[in-house]
Amino acid sequence: MNNMAVCNYIVGVLGAVIGGLIMQAAAAFPLEFTENGPGPGFWPFSLGAVLGAVSVLLLLYTFINKTDLHGVKVQLSSTGNKRVYLMMGFVVLFCVLISILGFYPAAALMI
Structure with a gap:
């Protein structure tokens, strides 16, 4: 794999x-x-x-x-890939926050 x-x-x-x-x-x-x-x-x-x-x-x-x-x-567990996984998590969190707080508060928190 x-x-x-x-x-x-x-x-x-x-x-x-x-x-x-x-x-x-x-x-x-x-x-x-x-x-x-x-x-x-x-x-x-x-x-x-x-x-x-x-x-x-x-x-x-x-x-x-x-x-x-x-x-x-x-190598899926390399240092560079772990940074990518972290950013993917932030994007998912941003999408969740948009549905909860709305775009502008979520964008302010993301920035």
Whole structure:
């Protein structure tokens, strides 16, 4: 499980699924352009599409280079990764605080 190919496959599939879910949720809002600019669903839909496309590219890259990537070991408990996990926790906490306190108090606490 600790080789780069397996990790890339997991991240690629999760990214594609999350991108698809973002696109599905954004499609509930108007996407078309008006005289005031794009509809409220345009940018979230675009970001979901980009996430899905980049995830598919990661899967294709991993499939093409799977023999090289099987030799690359991933150390999930390194110091750099622990910092990333900490920041991910802060982002989750921020999202929870938004639903409890509202955006401005949560943003002030996050900053």
